[in-house]
Amino acid sequence: MNSRVDIPVVLITGALTGIARATALAFARKGAKVVASGRHEGAGSALATELRTAGAEAEFVRADVRLEEDVRALVDATVKRFGRLDVAVNAAGTEGKPGPATEQTAESYAATFDTNVLGTILSMKHELRVMQAQGSGSIINISSTFGHEGGAGASIYAASKHAVEGLTKSVALEFGASGIRVNAVAPGPIQTPMLDRFTGSEDVKAYLATLNAQKRIGQPDEIARAVLYLASDDASFVTGHILNVDGGKSAS
Template identity: 75%
Template sequence: MTHPVVLITGALTGIGRATALAFARHSARIVVAGRRDEAGQALASELRALGAEAEFIRADVRHEEEVRDLVDQTVARFGRLDAAVNNAGTEGQPGPVTRQSAESLAATFDTNVLGTLLSMKHELRVMQAQGHGSIVNISSTYGHEGAAGASVYVASKHAVEGMTKSAALEAAAFGVRVNAVAPGPIETGMLNRFTGTAEAKASLAAKVPLGRVGDPDEIAGAIVFATSDQASFMTGQILTVDGGKTAG
């Protein structure tokens, strides 16, 4: 589709930011969403400098009224919604199960699970009515494997993958596709927070068959592909981009 209308949550840093820039280079019309006004407006300006039509809308995906307004403002601005990338997420509080609490679970699930659910709910409301659309949720290799010291984050991404597959089955009859991209370790602020030290990050990178962590642009390319007509027969799938980390 020429000049698709794309909504990206959690767009201000890392994979979300790289994805916004990638769509701008593909002549998309883009709404970027996040919780920091100054960074959001700066990103929108950067996208316009690349020739894209772009807007920033402040939204916290944990609150349904803000998600509903985000989607409605996107449609009011551009007339439709062709693709949505649900990237807003948090690593939560790393540590063993014995150190987790109801509060740490809620803090992670409110963003990673509830935020994804609410985003899909209102994106599908529009896409199903218009008879087309593509949603990409951001999971992780931890969405389909375990990881010591990351039980709550792992559980949240397993939930994202389950919701993705279920929503895909519901939306297929309306001509809407729902997939997920599952990155391995990627050079982002979240990875630095999660690993804590350069030594720990290097150790994680050493376990990747390609011998390095990934770049956000490499994930952005997979996301753009998954939303595009080139992936028109793909729905309910988890596209893992991890340097071979889960191949063995």
């Protein structure tokens, strides 16, 4: 994750479910020091216990990524507990309100963009504050294949992930000379509570599975392994990259 530290310190937002939870557990099994964040104390405390059982030094810090003071306090708490920040995985996100553009409102736009875009901006702002002082760090944002392909019935969500990918590339250019790498993972359809909410039925989910080369829905652990790669020294010359992990969906 960073050759200058034996045990990396990893911060993960939105860590209570889905891809982010799988990522937290994957880092824990590698022996990382993990700070998991989310909005629900009970689930967060339970996750921290599970991460410790998996082999990590781990803490849960409650934070809402839409609120800058929460994000500032989260990053500061990470540094206070572990002394540094080597890897940040910005995974907090929402699917928003599925449906055509004609059904969207200013409220549905704000609800989606405040979490997916503002939350990513605020998270990177404070992660970079620490990493720039260290002269090293790796940030991985969680996007979606909708972020560069679009998706019917997902106009606002797709637009928010377009923004995440633009942010990823721009910040990579801004901070590459500071020893900080910034990348994103763009999953295809992955078996998560978000996918269940978005599709609303097993029939729709089965249809989505037909759109990729492997003809299946991916698993959160498969995304977690991609995140671990981008965080590792194996990806030391990779920055500003959007890594598709989609079963071949983007090849069509």
